[in-house]
Amino acid sequence: MRNSLFRLPITWPALLLACCLALLAACGGGQDHPPPGATTGSLAVTIGGLPAGVAGAVTVTGPASYSKLLTASTTLTKLAPGAYMLSAASVAQGTVTLAPTPVTQQVQINADATASAGVTYAATAPLALALQEVASGLSAPIFLTAPPGDSRLFILERPGRIRVVQNGGLLATPFLDISSLTSTSGERGLLSMAFHPQYASNGYFFLYYTNLAGDIVIERRQVSAGNANVADPLSALTILTIPHPTFSNHYGGLLSFGPDGYLYAGTGDGGSAGDPSGNAQNTNVLLGKLLRLDVNASTVAQPYAIPPGNPFAGMPGARGEIWAYGLRNPWRYAFDMPAQLLYIADVGQANWEEVDVRPMGQAGNNYGWNIMEGAHCYNSSSCTQAALVLPAIEYSHDAAGGCSVTGGYVYRGSALPELVGQYLYSDYCSGWLKSFSYGNGTASAVTDWGITNVGNILSFGQDAQNELYMLSGTGKVYQIVRK
Numbered sequence: 001m002r003n004s005l006f007r008l009p010i011t012w013p014a015l016l017l018a019c020c021l022a023l024l025a026a027c028g029g030g031q032d033h034p035p036p037g038a039t040t041g042s043l044a045v046t047i048g049g050l051p052a053g054v055a056g057a058v059t060v061t062g063p064a065s066y067s068k069l070l071t072a073s074t075t076l077t078k079l080a081p082g083a084y085m086l087s088a089a090s091v092a093q094g095t096v097t098l099a100p101t102p103v104t105q106q107v108q109i110n111a112d113a114t115a116s117a118g119v120t121y122a123a124t125a126p127l128a129l130a131l132q133e134v135a136s137g138l139s140a141p142i143f144l145t146a147p148p149g150d151s152r153l154f155i156l157e158r159p160g161r162i163r164v165v166q167n168g169g170l171l172a173t174p175f176l177d178i179s180s181l182t183s184t185s186g187e188r189g190l191l192s193m194a195f196h197p198q199y200a201s202n203g204y205f206f207l208y209y210t211n212l213a214g215d216i217v218i219e220r221r222q223v224s225a226g227n228a229n230v231a232d233p234l235s236a237l238t239i240l241t242i243p244h245p246t247f248s249n250h251y252g253g254l255l256s257f258g259p260d261g262y263l264y265a266g267t268g269d270g271g272s273a274g275d276p277s278g279n280a281q282n283t284n285v286l287l288g289k290l291l292r293l294d295v296n297a298s299t300v301a302q303p304y305a306i307p308p309g310n311p312f313a314g315m316p317g318a319r320g321e322i323w324a325y326g327l328r329n330p331w332r333y334a335f336d337m338p339a340q341l342l343y344i345a346d347v348g349q350a351n352w353e354e355v356d357v358r359p360m361g362q363a364g365n366n367y368g369w370n371i372m373e374g375a376h377c378y379n380s381s382s383c384t385q386a387a388l389v390l391p392a393i394e395y396s397h398d399a400a401g402g403c404s405v406t407g408g409y410v411y412r413g414s415a416l417p418e419l420v421g422q423y424l425y426s427d428y429c430s431g432w433l434k435s436f437s438y439g440n441g442t443a444s445a446v447t448d449w450g451i452t453n454v455g456n457i458l459s460f461g462q463d464a465q466n467e468l469y470m471l472s473g474t475g476k477v478y479q480i481v482r483k
Helices: 012-026
Strands: 041-048 058-062 066-070 074-079 082-088 091-093 096-101 104-109 114-123 129-135 141-145 153-157 161-166 190-195 204-210 216-222 237-242 254-257 263-266 289-293 322-325 332-336 341-346 352-359 393-396 405-410 422-427 433-439 442-448 457-462 468-472 477-482
Touching: 041 058, 041 104, 066 074, 082 114, 104 114, 129 153, 129 161, 141 190, 141 468, 153 190, 161 190, 204 254, 237 289, 254 332, 263 332, 341 405, 352 405, 352 422, 405 457, 422 457
Parallel strands: 041 114, 141 457, 190 254, 332 405
Antiparallel strands: 041 074, 058 066, 058 082, 082 104, 091 096, 096 114, 129 477, 141 153, 153 161, 190 204, 204 216, 216 237, 254 263, 263 289, 289 322, 332 341, 341 352, 352 393, 405 422, 422 433, 433 442, 457 468, 468 477
16 A cells, blocks of 8 residues: 555645755754854944034044044944054134043953943133244345245245255355345345245246346246255246336235146236236236246246146137236235135235135136225226125224235144134234134134234245244244244
């Protein structure tokens, strides 16, 4: 007789179920097994004491090169067991420093557990600034700069000499002396210099000065092969000469390499009062402009090229060198690379001083002179302001104001973290030191730092570490430091 089992209809689901039950029985199925042991832990970090909108700065480091920057309270998960170090840095809110407690701490992370750590911020004394003398006995120190990555300071004297401060001392021999090529009549002289971004390898630097005829000269030179503190006197290559007839004022005067690697030059409107020749609004002349030149392959035959993107390149009746126009006397301007902004301090006529702020890559801006002085129509009750750039800030020629804005830089050094991101400026006559912050198209938090009795402020300077300096008509140079 056949087994009755084989008389039953067999289906695939039933067969699979029978097989699974048999396997479970063979393997001891039906018994509970615990999950694998936990291999990671967590860390809850509490960051307190910060005002709304202010980020902390707590770095967590640990095994296997773990590193994480925290700006607010959080819980870190899936951390390998071991010792973790928390390092907290001070942060700034305007002129106030918020200091952390503790600065460093160590926490042990165990598997399948959550450890905790806390950092509390509190305000320290508000930042106060002072000036520390770094050089004296100079003849009209007009500009200070340094090559990228260099510890020296290069100070320009308006009569035509470049002096070097090395290891805290002013060297007796000038880096360069072109006093026979210029004069100090009116506002003439040696006005600025710019080191090529690859100065360490090519030794090139550029000068902005007025020649004996009063014309503007932009010139390339080179350091000597045998002495890093002396320029080669035979290396001059004229890049551009700009006629400046009739008047001996309003030369502008700053050369600077932009973040795009091109050389920028700020020129004055040609002088006198009110721009009688109408140069600033005339795009067929190079006065009253911000110029942009490609000098990376300069030769005698072609000392510069017009960079792509210059707004008037190839336009009939206009000069391709022009990047922006409508400037009266842009004595000093500055690029702030982290924020991608260009600051121009443009000296006013008789009533208003101004600082303009625009995106660095924005070409063809018209800054308004001589249609406007500051945010006001010049010599007119009304004027057309369409398409003109209005100043971010202005101040008047009153008893507390001054007579001529001296533009500086946005602070990006490390010695004064509370000051980072603020633009510093002064006035030639009053000699004060002020700053403001700029964001979302608006200037704010104008601060007077209480600096007095340092003489006429001729210029600001910036070293290779982004620390800032003020240059005085008394022949002294000061670094801006913490009081």
